[in-house]
Amino acid sequence: MPTPVIVDAIRTPIGALGGSLARVRPDDLAALVIRTVVERNNLDPALVEEVYLGCANQAGEDNRNVARMAALLAGLPVEVAGVTINRLCASGLNAVNQAARAIRCGEGRCISLAAWNPCPERRIRCPKRNPVSRSAT
Numbered sequence: 788m789p790t791p792v793i794v795d796a797i798r799t800p801i802g803a804l805g806g807s808l809a810r811v812r813p814d815d816l817a818a819l820v821i822r823t824v825v826e827r828n829n830l831d832p833a834l835v836e837e838v839y840l841g842c843a844n845q846a847g848e849d850n851r852n853v854a855r856m857a858a859l860l861a862g863l864p865v866e867v868a869g870v871t872i873n874r875l876c877a878s879g880l881n882a883v884n885q886a887a888r889a890i891r892c893g894e895g896r897c898i899s900l901a902a903w904n905p906c907p908e909r910r911i912r913c914p915k916r917n918p919v920s921r922s923a924t
Contacts, residue, residue, distance in 0.1 A: 790891075813842070813857075815860060817861075821857055821858065832861075832864060835858075835867050836896065839854060839882040839885055839898060840857060840882060841871075841873075841880070843873060843874070851871075852869050854869030854870050855868070858899070870882075
């Protein structure tokens, strides 16, 4: 059984609601990470078989298969599959586990992995209605 290893790790900047990264699309930021890992480690992009991306609370423009879009934007071949995982704040961890499991089971040898957990900018309070009075509480 193959043993999965992490070859490289890159951390993107941490943004704030309405901050300097507010206009950066999640797939563009993820693509930058994937492209940088491939270049920094002299990997042949054709060796990447799949991209796993943990993405919590998808909404708006990141409400689709961000992993697939990031793979394409990073310049990986169109044959590379993308899997976006939404397990809320455990999305990144679940993506790591699924990628490791795929390698151990022999389903892949070179898998790119990323996580996009936009929890802070999604914490906008929406009042609930009081079921008795039908007014916001």
